Amino acid sequence: MICFPNAKINLGLNIVEKRPDGYHNIETVFYPIPIKDALEITEAPATSFTQTGIPVDAPVEKNLVMKALRAIKQNYTVPELQIGLLKAIPFGAGLGGGSADAAFMLKLVNQFAHLQISDDELERIASTIGADCPFFIRNQPVFATGIGNVFQPVRLSLAGWHLCLVKPDVAVSTAAAYAQVKPSRPAVSLCEIINRPVSEWKDLMVNDFEGSVFPAFPAIQSVKEKLYAAGAVYASMSGSGSSVFGLFPSETHLKSLFPHCFVWEGELA
Ligand SMILES: C[C@](O)(CO)[C@H](O)COP(=O)(O)OP(=O)(O)OC[C@H]1O[C@@H](n2ccc(N)nc2=O)[C@H](O)[C@@H]1O
Ligand SMILES: Nc1ncnc2c1ncn2[C@@H]1O[C@H](COP(=O)(O)OP(=O)(O)OP(=O)(O)O)[C@@H](O)[C@H]1O
CATH class of the missing domain: 3.30.230.10 (Ribosomal Protein S5; domain 2)
Incomplete structure (x- = not known):
């Protein structure tokens, strides 16, 4: 099986x-x-x-x-x-x-x-x-x-969006990443933000790990910046990293932007 x-x-x-x-x-x-x-x-x-x-x-x-x-x-x-x-x-x-x-x-x-x-x-x-x-x-x-x-x-479908996911050649320890963050209650609940159009997520939705992981691993931040520069409508680190994903309205061919990285590109169903 x-x-x-x-x-x-x-x-x-x-x-x-x-x-x-x-x-x-x-x-x-x-x-x-x-x-x-x-x-x-x-x-x-x-x-x-x-x-x-x-x-x-x-x-x-x-x-x-x-x-x-x-x-x-x-x-x-x-x-x-x-x-x-x-x-x-x-x-x-x-x-x-x-x-x-x-x-x-x-x-x-x-x-x-x-x-x-x-x-x-x-x-x-x-x-x-x-x-x-x-x-x-x-x-x-x-x-x-x-x-x-x-x-x-949650009633959320990203069907039709194109995902470009990049994992730079660095590994982040989940336990260490949690230890670096000062917890705080968000001003706006994620539950509300997720119902807004993807085009508004960039200004509203955050991953609290980025604040401490990006300064420690500039290579991860650079991936996010490159995804936005390539036209991502929304980009973020996933979990405690080190992968970063971008959501694009059409097919991407971005592998050459990210040498030495794992890159996955495809449409979400
Ligand atoms: C970062 C995320 O991937 C977001 O989805 C998860 O919270 C991590 O989940 P995970 O890797 O399955 O985490 P676990 O293997 O259970 O825990 C690894 C370590 O992360 C920390 N940990 C994990 C989850 C959580 N809500 N709080 C924590 O502080 C703990 O120090 C724990 O010892
Ligand atoms: N089947 C497995 N696949 C991957 N890692 C495994 C597996 N079994 C044990 N491990 C150990 O678990 C660690 C974390 O693996 P995992 O794939 O969950 O990482 P991650 O994607 O960073 O997870 P998270 O999203 O929870 O932070 C690895 O470094 C490895 O040592």
């Missing part, structure tokens, strides 16, 4: 307050995008894990796919599996790729072993893996609060 875990972008990200447990309450809109890994499972005499594509800088037992398998095995019986992960989503990118792999593994095992676990319960299991993980269970555009795990549906 095979599935294709996709990445996400954050449309706006307000870091509202630090919580007693060290995490932060945030406001963000998660939007799924069609940059995808491939994840395959087959029944086997013993569990094994093979990773191809972009090499993940984590040992097998720390791979979020294996963490997901252990999490589901805590309460359910799962057969021994041969697992294959083809990695195409860059990591350290703010694209939630590892979280997507874990969430899709939960969904795949649920289907494969006929466990009949509800989406609500899968989201609960996903929340034990990482803050970004629960979103990928339903994988629909949502306004998220809490630590990024409390969802409200």
Whole structure:
């Protein structure tokens, strides 16, 4: 059985307050995008894990796919599996790729072993893996609060917009990025801004991480500036970086502007 875990972008990200447990309450809109890994499972005499594509800088037992398998095995019986992960989503990118792999593994095992676990319960299991993980269970555009795990549906479609996503050759640590930001309540709720036309987002919608990540990594800021100069209607860093995306009204061919970077260009469905 095979599935294709996709990445996400954050449309706006307000870091509202630090919580007693060290995490932060945030406001963000998660939007799924069609940059995808491939994840395959087959029944086997013993569990094994093979990773191809972009090499993940984590040992097998720390791979979020294996963490997901252990999490589901805590309460359910799962057969021994041969697992294959083809990695195409860059990591350290703010694209939630590892979280997507874990969430899709939960969904795949649920289907494969006929466990009949509800989406609500899968989201609960996903929340034990990482803050970004629960979103990928339903994988629909949502306004998220809490630590990024409390969802409200948003009626938002970017179908027809062209996405240019660039990941410079630098990785940003999510924990370090959160530690650099002074939390504050936004003047205007992101929930209102997201309903306004994309052409107004540039002046209204912010990612609070940019204020500290850009000075530390000028290469990331430069990507955003280049995307606007190339005609983006809206551009922003995703999550804690280092990827930056631009939304364009028509097809883009911007690869040559960004040497040494991962670049993905395509239309959103
Ligand atoms: C930046 C975002 O990608 C935006 O969607 C997420 O908030 C990060 O989600 P994630 O990578 O799944 O995060 P986790 O793996 O759960 O946490 C990594 C570290 O980020 C910090 N963290 C994460 C989420 C959050 N709401 N507040 C935090 O302070 C914590 O220090 C934590 O130890
Ligand atoms: N299957 C996986 N794919 C990618 N990274 C993984 C995976 N399993 C474990 N990791 C570890 O998790 C780290 C973060 O991966 P992830 O793809 O979630 O990054 P990210 O896009 O920056 O996430 P976020 O949006 O949460 O900041 C990697 O540096 C890697 O060490």
